[in-house]
Amino acid sequence: MKICHIITRMIVGGAQENTLYTILGHLQKGHEVTLITGPSPGREGELLQNVDFPPFETIVLPSLVRELDPLNDIKAYFTLKKLLRERKFDVVHTHSSKAGVIGRVAARKAGIPVVVHTVHGQAFHPYEKGWRNTIYKESERFAARYCDKIFAVAQAMIDQCVDASIAPAEKYMVVYSGMDTSAFAHATRDLNLRQKLEIPPNARVIATLARLFPMKGYEYAIPAAAKLIADYPDTHVLIIGDGPMRDELDKQIAALNLTGHFHFAGLVPPAQVHEFLAQADLLWHLSLREGLPRSVVQALATGIPAIGYRLDGTPEVVIDGETGFCVAPESIDEVVAATQKLWNAPTLAREMGKNGQKLVLERFDWRRMADILEKEYLEATYKNRKFG
Numbered sequence: 560m561k562i563c564h565i566i567t568r569m570i571v572g573g574a575q576e577n578t579l580y581t582i583l584g585h586l587q588k589g590h591e592v593t594l595i596t597g598p599s600p601g602r603e604g605e606l607l608q609n610v611d612f613p614p615f616e617t618i619v620l621p622s623l624v625r626e627l628d629p630l631n632d633i634k635a636y637f638t639l640k641k642l643l644r645e646r647k648f649d650v651v652h653t654h655s656s657k658a659g660v661i662g663r664v665a666a667r668k669a670g671i672p673v674v675v676h677t678v679h680g681q682a683f684h685p686y687e688k689g690w691r692n693t694i695y696k697e698s699e700r701f702a703a704r705y706c707d708k709i710f711a712v713a714q715a716m717i718d719q720c721v722d723a724s725i726a727p728a729e730k731y732m733v734v735y736s737g738m739d740t741s742a743f744a745h746a747t748r749d750l751n752l753r754q755k756l757e758i759p760p761n762a763r764v765i766a767t768l769a770r771l772f773p774m775k776g777y778e779y780a781i782p783a784a785a786k787l788i789a790d791y792p793d794t795h796v797l798i799i800g801d802g803p804m805r806d807e808l809d810k811q812i813a814a815l816n817l818t819g820h821f822h823f824a825g826l827v828p829p830a831q832v833h834e835f836l837a838q839a840d841l842l843w844h845l846s847l848r849e850g851l852p853r854s855v856v857q858a859l860a861t862g863i864p865a866i867g868y869r870l871d872g873t874p875e876v877v878i879d880g881e882t883g884f885c886v887a888p889e890s891i892d893e894v895v896a897a898t899q900k901l902w903n904a905p906t907l908a909r910e911m912g913k914n915g916q917k918l919v920l921e922r923f924d925w926r927r928m929a930d931i932l933e934k935e936y937l938e939a940t941y942k943n944r945k946f947g
Contacts, residue, residue: 560936561591563643565662566654567625568599571800572770573853574679575606576829577712577736577928578654584737584929586613593646595639597623597658606829618642625657627694636661643669650675650936653706656682656695660702667705673939676702677734678711680850680871681719686774699725707939710734710932713851713872732935736853737928740920742830743860746837753838756822762795763902766839766863768832768854769846771802776845776868781808783843783894785815791902794820799835801826836861840908841901844873847888851875855883856923859915864908866897882915 562585569575582592593616599605607617622634643651643666650673653662659676666674682695703709703726710732711717717731750760758764765784769775777798784796798808798821805823812821824835836842842858844867851872855865859876865883867873868890879885884900886893901908921927 560649560940561647562650562652562936563593563595563646563648564652564654565595565639565658567597567623567658569596569606570599571606571826571829573736574654576738576853577677577679579606579612580737580925581929581932582615583612584926585933586615588933593618593648595620595642597621597625623658623661632661636665639665640669643671649673649940652677655679656699660698663702663705672943673936674706675708675710675935675939676706678709678716678720678850680848681716683723684848686847696723696725703730707943708732708935711850712736713875715872715875716850734928734931735923736851736856737925738853738857738923740860740924743833743836743857744862744916744920746833746861748837749834752834756797756824756838758795758797758822758838762793763791764795764797764839765841765843765898766797766799766836766858767843768799768836768857769844770800771804771808773804774847776843776847777804777808779845779889779891779894780843781811781815783891784820785817786891786895787898788817788820790899795822796820797822797824797835797839799824799827799832832857833861836863839863841866841898843894845894849873856919859912859919860923862912862916864901864911864915866894876919878918882911882918
């Protein structure tokens with residue numbers, strides 16, 4: 560098949576890694592794959608600079624930008640429609656909200672036989688402005704009419720879309736986001752890496768793995784860590800990732816006189832993330848907006864438990880009391896209390912880590928994801944030829 564993926568940007572992030580592993584799986588099956596993406600500026604990094612994959616065509620479309628921008632959005636639509644019509648792809652698979660809306664409509668208007676979309680996380684959510692949520696929902700309802708199927712990385716995403724009348728439930732399907740789970744399962748503690756990060760050898764380490772960006776949970780992680788360190792001074796926090804909030808976080812940490820307890824790994828290439836997670840005893844994922852948190856799956860695959868907020872797809876992997884603790888959104892005190900339970904019961908923490916590892920190793924393997932999507936492409940192609 561000739562397959563085209565369209566995504567707004569290829570920063571270092573979960574939706575982007577998902578897309579890249581899908582591409583790898585289909586390249587290995589002998590399909591011809593093209594990636595169309597918008598520009599990826601800023602401190603969040605460019606994912607395509609950090610991978611060693613077989614060659615595939617990548618087209619950067621300057622007008623495909625993340626922000627609402629009517630002029631660029633219209634330009635992106637017409638450019639995409641012309642390109643897709645000329646290239647005659649068998650399948651167009653869109654990712655993320657902006658590329659998903661523009662790309663689905665352009666692909667269908669260009670006569671692409673199979674058009675599918677993946678929901679990695681909702682553009683609309685309880686913490687967004689009402690008028691923006693209205694625009695996002697109406698856009699998603701409109702775009703849903705222009706595709707054959709919509710995949711979602713968590714059942715929670717499907718439930719939210721159906722509740723918002725985006726599309727009927729039968730149009731959706733859960734396909735868990737794939738990753739190299741074996742690398743995480745075999746990762747080990749590395750005292751040299753700990754020393755490089757300036758983490759004391761016997762410190763208890765909480766990791767965060769998310770872009771340094773609003774709503775990714777750092778506004779809760781820092782005060783929670785401050786409360787915890789007051790009672791457990793051997794607690795340290797390893798922040799894996801980069802982004803526009805870095806300078807602001809440095810100032811907040813310094814104001815609390817906790818600079819020595821926080822360790823910034825910076826932007827870590829995806830192929831090395833497992834090495835850093837293996838230095839931690841626990842993951843905090845306190846984001847207020849997620850599909851299904853990839854960082855939690857990676858932590859569980861490494862064998863460490865996680866604490867996350869009870870929203871979106873997080874409870875599907877942070878199974879409360881089994882693989883970690885799910886606590887009330889925005890609650891700092893509950894995060895601290897849950898962490899204290901694990902610090903006081905290391906045997907429980909190890910058991911939760913083992914439970915989590917068992918849960919995710921097979922379910923989130925990237926090859927399984929790519930195989931499922933290939934099967935769905937082929938079935939949609941057959942159906943459209945038979946009834947189209």
